[in-house]
Amino acid sequence: MSELHRPQENQLLNATSEAVQHRLFPRLEPVEMKLGQVVYESGDELRHVYFPVSCIVSLLYVMENGSSAEISVVGNEGTVGVAIFMGGNTTTSRAVVQSEGYAFRVLSQDLKDEFQRPDGDLRLLMLRYTQALITQMAQTAVCNRHHTIDQQLARWILLSLDRLQSNMLTMTHELIASMLGVRREGVTDAAGKLQRAGTIEYHRGRITVLDRPKLESASCECYAVVKRETDRIAQLTI
């Protein structure tokens, strides 16, 4: 159903000039992103750079013993593969599809070529996005260390939903636990509290937000920090 999607649904691609779109869009390939699909593994060479349109991709850090946790989440506001233009061909994090949908991808070399062009505005947009990504990574790390699972869960649901422009998310407790790097029971408890407070409804792996302001106040300030930076960067004009 990729013909239903246009590259412009990705905010970075949408903000590029006509000249960039003229050069880059013919090189974009629409791809279906399945739930749980590993987009790239830690240490892999990055062959493509992805621009999500209707999916969410999680970047996870992975330990030697296999345990993992999310360090950032990327939706249609961003791109997966910023390492490419920063001079790294690999990355230590793993990228996994957290919510299925579509993305456009481009060969790394094609993106590098566009990035090198002195007149291309894609570079500016991707660099700014990188700063938002660094902010998100730092905030997620400190949030994981200092905040309760209840707060983290609220933060995580909000960030995910912002990237889907929806109030519904399909997700098992197990998957959320692996994203937050906690035990499943912790997520079940936290979700139970949010449900009893009338903040969300959680039924058969489907999370529906009933009271968004309440969910925002249940979250720590980490959500606001990440959202402010993401919004600020999206609003800057070239």
Place this chain on the structure above:
Amino acid sequence: MQGVFDHPYWRMQARSAKVLNQLLEALPRAERESVLAQCERVELVQGHILSESDEPIEHVYFPLTAFIALLARADNRQFLELGAIGNEGVLGATLVLGLETAPMRAVVQGSGSALRTPVAEFHAALARSPVLRQTLYGYLYDLTEHLVQIAACTHFHEIKPRLARWLLMTHDRAHSDNFHFTHVSLAGMLGVQRSAVTIAAGLLQRSKLIHYVRGDITIVSRAGLLAASCSCYGVITKK
């Protein structure tokens, strides 16, 4: 050219002080000299905040003997150190991303000297020099990978190997076997209770890897710390 060689950086070299900024050293000569021409030498004092998250960056710092910690903020009380910058790097590399604000708080971790340049001059240098931009992209990539590794380490590893990892990273940047940190400030950087630091430091001290009295830390056995640290130290240093 006399102006350039009058610069404190070169005078310091002439005094055969061995500590140079490696990032500047790795630049082609013309690039290095053009950055140096804008720099002044400053003495940084431990605890001094050089930039604050979400606030405009005023100066770019190239540490010589000083070193700097990058801290993320959970709230007004709780922080976590996610990066360390010594004479291998630069504070303010994110300016190459085109934004004026700092993503994290930067605080002087070890007193010492650094070179600094005002942001406006540095922007001009960036605009002139593709090599400088490329160097900073690469450095920022490393710093981001370090951030991810430290985040993972913080999440999954015990305090003792984490403390050993932190001591090794600090040792690398301190140019000395001695440095000063109270248990409270160490706890703040590692994002744990003070009592946890006291216990972990006690264990390292009893194994004769460090000597720690009233905030004065001495590295006694670097090899022992390498063995006590998690693999994260190796991962970070390789990058």
